[in-house]
Amino acid sequence: MGRSHRHEFDAVIVGSGGAGLYAALEASRVRGNRTAVISKLLPIRSHTGAAQGGIGAALGNLEEDQPQWHAFDTVKGGDYLVDQQAASILADDAVQAVYDLERRGLPFSRIEDGKIDQRRFGGHTRNFGEAAVRRSCYAADRTGHMILQTLYQQCIKNEVAFFDEFHLIDILFEGRKCTGVVALELATGDIHVIHAKAVLIATGGFGRMYRTTSNAYANTGDGLAVLLRRGVPLEDMEFFQFHPTGIRGMGILITEGVRGEGGILRNRAGDRFMERYAPTLLDLAPRDMVARAMTMEIQAGRGILGDPAVDDYLYLDATHLGREVLEKKLPDIADFCRTYLSLDPAENAIPVQPTAHYGMGGIPTDLDGRVVATGSGGLYEGLYAAGECACVSVHGANRLGTNSLVDLIVFGRRAGRHMADFVRQADFGAIPDDALAMQDVLARANKKPHDAHAEKIRTSMKTIMMDKVGIYRTGKALDEAVQELRGLRHEVAEVGVGDTSRSYNNDLLELLELQNLLDLSLITAASAAQRQESRGAHAREDFSERDDDAYLHHTLTWLDGGSVRFGKKSVDLSIWEPKPRVY
Amino acid sequence: MNIVLRIKRYNPETDEAARFQDFTIAAEPADRLLDCLMLIKRTMDGTLSFRKSCAHGVCGSDAMTINGVERLACKTLVQDVAEEEGAVVTVEPLRSLPVQRDLMVDYTRFFEAYRVVKPFLFPVAKVEEGENIQAPEVRKKFDDPTKCILCASCQSACPVIVEGKDFLGPAAIVQAARFVFDSRDEGIAPRLDVLGAPNGAEACEGHFECTRVCPRGIKVTKNINLTKRAVKQFKEKDD
Ligand SMILES: Cc1cc2nc3c(=O)[nH]c(=O)nc-3n(C[C@H](O)[C@H](O)[C@H](O)COP(=O)(O)OP(=O)(O)OC[C@H]3O[C@@H](n4cnc5c(N)ncnc54)[C@H](O)[C@@H]3O)c2cc1C
Ligand code: SF4
Ligand code: FES
Numbered sequence: 091m092g093r094s095h096r097h098e099f100d101a102v103i104v105g106s107g108g109a110g111l112y113a114a115l116e117a118s119r120v121r122g123n124r125t126a127v128i129s130k131l132l133p134i135r136s137h138t139g140a141a142q143g144g145i146g147a148a149l150g151n152l153e154e155d156q157p158q159w160h161a162f163d164t165v166k167g168g169d170y171l172v173d174q175q176a177a178s179i180l181a182d183d184a185v186q187a188v189y190d191l192e193r194r195g196l197p198f199s200r201i202e203d204g205k206i207d208q209r210r211f212g213g214h215t216r217n218f219g220e221a222a223v224r225r226s227c228y229a230a231d232r233t234g235h236m237i238l239q240t241l242y243q244q245c246i247k248n249e250v251a252f253f254d255e256f257h258l259i260d261i262l263f264e265g266r267k268c269t270g271v272v273a274l275e276l277a278t279g280d281i282h283v284i285h286a287k288a289v290l291i292a293t294g295g296f297g298r299m300y301r302t303t304s305n306a307y308a309n310t311g312d313g314l315a316v317l318l319r320r321g322v323p324l325e326d327m328e329f330f331q332f333h334p335t336g337i338r339g340m341g342i343l344i345t346e347g348v349r350g351e352g353g354i355l356r357n358r359a360g361d362r363f364m365e366r367y368a369p370t371l372l373d374l375a376p377r378d379m380v381a382r383a384m385t386m387e388i389q390a391g392r393g394i395l396g397d398p399a400v401d402d403y404l405y406l407d408a409t410h411l412g413r414e415v416l417e418k419k420l421p422d423i424a425d426f427c428r429t430y431l432s433l434d435p436a437e438n439a440i441p442v443q444p445t446a447h448y449g450m451g452g453i454p455t456d457l458d459g460r461v462v463a464t465g466s467g468g469l470y471e472g473l474y475a476a477g478e479c480a481c482v483s484v485h486g487a488n489r490l491g492t493n494s495l496v497d498l499i500v501f502g503r504r505a506g507r508h509m510a511d512f513v514r515q516a517d518f519g520a521i522p523d524d525a526l527a528m529q530d531v532l533a534r535a536n537k538k539p540h541d542a543h544a545e546k547i548r549t550s551m552k553t554i555m556m557d558k559v560g561i562y563r564t565g566k567a568l569d570e571a572v573q574e575l576r577g578l579r580h581e582v583a584e585v586g587v588g589d590t591s592r593s594y595n596n597d598l599l600e601l602l603e604l605q606n607l608l609d610l611s612l613i614t615a616a617s618a619a620q621r622q623e624s625r626g627a628h629a630r631e632d633f634s635e636r637d638d639d640a641y642l643h644h645t646l647t648w649l650d651g652g653s654v655r656f657g658k659k660s661v662d663l664s665i666w667e668p669k670p671r672v673y
Numbered sequence: 674m675n676i677v678l679r680i681k682r683y684n685p686e687t688d689e690a691a692r693f694q695d696f697t698i699a700a701e702p703a704d705r706l707l708d709c710l711m712l713i714k715r716t717m718d719g720t721l722s723f724r725k726s727c728a729h730g731v732c733g734s735d736a737m738t739i740n741g742v743e744r745l746a747c748k749t750l751v752q753d754v755a756e757e758e759g760a761v762v763t764v765e766p767l768r769s770l771p772v773q774r775d776l777m778v779d780y781t782r783f784f785e786a787y788r789v790v791k792p793f794l795f796p797v798a799k800v801e802e803g804e805n806i807q808a809p810e811v812r813k814k815f816d817d818p819t820k821c822i823l824c825a826s827c828q829s830a831c832p833v834i835v836e837g838k839d840f841l842g843p844a845a846i847v848q849a850a851r852f853v854f855d856s857r858d859e860g861i862a863p864r865l866d867v868l869g870a871p872n873g874a875e876a877c878e879g880h881f882e883c884t885r886v887c888p889r890g891i892k893v894t895k896n897i898n899l900t901k902r903a904v905k906q907f908k909e910k911d912d
Contacts, residue, residue, distance in 0.1 A: 135732040192804045195794030204806035243793035306726040342729045545715040588719035594774045597719040
C-alpha cells in the first residue's frame with residue numbers, strides 16, 4: 091500500500107454531482123472558508139449528467155401552476171410517507187432554483203415568447219389531481235447534463251478546490267462529531283486523511299445492486315455504506331424505484347418525457363393498457379403504478395412475446411409524435427434508439443422493460459441537510475448529506491419524475507449554506523486513533539489469491555435483488571434474499587485483488603464498491619422484509635394494502651456487524667391527511 | 674460469435690514499453706464494446722485498466738481508439754467494428770494525451786485548455802426577477818456546442834495536435850463557442866486574449882477529423898470556423 095498524507099480544510103464535500111457541486115458553490119461563497127470537493131470521478135462524469143427529462147418547478151409559463159400543487163403531488167406521489175414541510179420547501183424553492191440556474195447560464199429549451207419551456211411528467215397535476223400539468227423545465231433531453239455543466243462551470247469560476255479521482259473509504263468521528271474523511275488517491279494508491287470541521291456526503295445512488303438498471307457503474311452507494319459501517323442509520327431503504335421505460339435488456343433509460351410529450355405504452359394487442367390502471371393520468375401515472383401495470387400485463391401474457399415465463403417486454407409508442415418533435419425535444423432518445431436498437435422511434439415503437447432507477451431512502455437528514463442519528467431526531471455534529479444518497483424525506487415511498495434534480499439543487503443549497511455558517515464558529519475535532527484502519531484492510535485484500543470469484547458474487551447479488559427484492563415482493567422471497575445476501579457478504583470477505591499495482595488499481599476499487607453494494611442490498615432486503623404492507627414502490631403480494639395504522643412511519647436501519655437493527659422515525663403529516671391513492 | 678480484442682497494454686510500474694495483448698471472447702453483435710472490456714476485466718484479467726461510468730454515451734469517460742478511430746466504447750456495438758467470426762478489434766488509448774495505464778489517459782492538459790477559455794457565463798444583463806428572456810431561434814444558435822461531454826475524442830483525432838503544433842484544441846473552442854453565441858453572454862470580449870491568440874481559433878487548419886469522430890455529433894469544425902469569424906469581426910470593430 092501507498093503512503094499516507096494529511097490535509098486540513100474547513101469543509102469537505104464528497105461527490106461532485108448536482109448536489110455536491112451546488113453545496114460547494116454555497117460553501118465557497120463565504121470568504122475565508124477553505125472548501126474542498128473530493129470525487130471518485132472527474133466531476134463532469136457524474137451521473138447527474140445522465141438526467142434527461144427535466145427539473146420540476148411551478149413557474150406557470152404555459153398554464154396556471156402553483157407550488158402548493160407541486161408539494162401535494164409530491165406527497166401523494168410518495169404515498170404519504172413524505173415529510174410534508176420538506177415537500178413544501180422543495181416546491182416553493184424549486185421556482186427560485188430554476189431561475190437561479192437559468193441566470194447562471196443553463197440553456198433551457200424555450201417557448202415562443204422566450205420563456206423557459208415546460209413539459210408534462212408523471213404524477214404532476216393541476217389543482218390537486220385534476221389533470222396533468224406542464225411543470226418540468228427542460229433542456230431538450232439532456233437537462234442533467236446542462237445542470238452538471240453549468241454548476242461545474244460556476245465552480246471553476248469560483249475556484250473551488252477539487253480532488254479528482256479520490257475515492258472515499260472512511261469517515262472519521264469523535265463520538266457524534268464528524269472530524270474528517272479518509273480517501274484513496276486513484277493515481278498513486280496513497281491514502282489521504284482530510285481533517286475537517288464539517289463533511290457533506292453527496293455520493294449519489296446505488297442502482298448497481300440490480301441486474302437491470304439505468305444507473306452508472308459508479309453508482310455503488312459508497313457514502314451510505316461507509317457511514318453505515320461507522321454506526322450511522324439509513325432511512326427507508328426498502329423503497330427502490332423501478333422506472334417503467336428502460337431499453338429492453340440493457341436498462342438504458344428512456345425518459346418519462348417521451349410520455350410527457352404524448353408517447354403511449356402498448357401491449358401485444360396494441361392496447362393502451364394504462365387506461366385500465368389509471369383512468370385520469372393514463373401513461374403519466376406515477377412510476378410505481380406504471381411499472382406494476384407493466385408487470386401485470388406481462389404476467390397476463392399480454393407482453394410482446396406473450397409468454398410470462400420469459401423476460402418479456404412492452405412497447406413505448408412515440409411514432410405519432412413525428413420526426414420533427416422527436417429530433418427537437420428528444421434528440422438523445424432518438425440517438426439511443428438508433429445506436430442501441432437500430433431503430434427509428436419515428437417509425438417503430440421502442441421495446442421497454444422496467445429498470446432499477448432510484449433509491450428513495452438514504453442517509454436521514456433534517457431540513458438543513460444535517461444527518462440524523464436517532465429516531466427522535468438527535469443529530470450528528472458537522473455531518474451533512476444531500477442528493478440521491480440523502481433522505482430528507484421528500485420522495486417518501488415513491489419519487490415523482492423531475493423531483494430528484496429539484497432535490498439536489500434545493501437541499502444541496504440549504505446544506506451547503508448551513509455548513510458554511512457552521513464551520514465559521516466550529517472547531518476541529520480530533521482525528522481518531524483508528525483513522526488508518528482501512529489501510530490494513532486494503533493491504534490484506536492485496537494478499538489474498540485472486541480469481542473470478544468477485545464477479546460470481548456480483549452476479550448473484552444482482553440476480554437476488556432483481557428476482558426477490560424487485561417490483562413485487564413476498565415475505566418468503568425477502569427472507570431468502572436476506573439469508574443469501576448474508577452468505578455473499580461472508581464470501582466477499584475472502585476475495586483477493588489480482589492487481590498489485592499501486593496506481594490506478596481499479597480492481598481494488600471495484601472490490602470496495604462490491605462490498606458497499608452488498609451491505610446496502612442486505613439493508614434493502616431486510617427493510618423490505620419487516621415492512622408488512624404495500625406502499626409506493628414497495629409492493630408486497632402477501633400484504634397488498636397500505637396499512638397506515640401499523641406502518642405510517644419511516645424505517646431507520648442500523649448494521650451492527652452482520653445483524654440488522656430497526657427503528658422508527660415519525661412522518662411529518664402537518665399539512666395533508668393521508669388518503670387512498672388513485673389517479 | 675467469437676472475436677479477438679487486441680488491446681494495447683502499458684503499466685508504467687512494470688512495463689518498459691507498451692505491447693498488444695489478445696483476448697478471445699464470445700460476444701453478441703449487439704453487445705457494447707464496453708461490455709466486452711468489462712467481461713475481460715471481471716473474468717479474465719483484473720489488471721486491465723480503463724475508465725467508464727454511464728455506459729450509454731453521455732459521460733465521456735471511455736473515449737478510446739477502436740480500429741484506429743476515436744470512439745466511446747459504450748457507444749460502439751460489436752457489430753459496428755467486427756463483421757465476421759474471429760474478427761480482430763484493435764483497442765488503444767486516445768492519441769496525443771499521455772497514457773497513464775492501459776487505456777487510461779491523462780486529461781490534465783485537456784482540462785487546462787478548457788479552463789483557459791473561461792467556460793462560464795459572463796452575463797450581459799443582471800436579471801433581478803424571474804428569468805432571462807431568450808427566443809427559441811436565439812437559443813438555437815448555440816445548441817450544438819452545448820452537447821459536448823468533454824470526452825477528448827476530437828483532441829485525439831486533430832492532425833494539428835498530432836503533429837505537435839501549438840493549438841488550444843477543438844474541445845476548448847467548442848466550449849468557448851457555447852458562450853460566445855449565447856445572447857446572454859458577453860461573448861468574445863472576455864475571451865479575446867485566448868481565442869484570438871495564434872494558438873487559438875486560427876490555429877485550426879480545417880481537417881474536419883474532429884467533426885468526423887465527435888460521438889455527440891457536434892459540428893466541431895463549423896463551431897471553430899464561426900468562432901474564428903467572430904474573433905475577426907470583433908477585432909475589426911475594435912480597430
Ligand atoms: C438515466 C437517468 C435519468 C434521470 N433523469 C432525471 C430527470 O430527468 N429528472 C430528475 O429529477 N432526476 C432524474 N434522474 C435522477 C437524478 O439524475 C439523480 O438522482 C441525481 O442526478 C443524483 O445526483 P447526486 O448529486 O446525488 O449524485 P451523482 O450525480 O450520481 O454524483 C455522485 C458523485 O459522488 C461521487 N462519489 C461516489 N462515490 C464516491 C466515493 N467513494 N468517493 C468519492 N466520490 C464518490 C461521484 O464521483 C459523483 O461525483 C435520472 C437518473 C438517471 C440514472
Ligand atoms: S466536441 Fe465532441 S469529441 Fe470533442 S470533447 Fe466534445 S463531445 Fe468529445
Ligand atoms: S461510459 Fe459514459 S460515455 Fe461511455
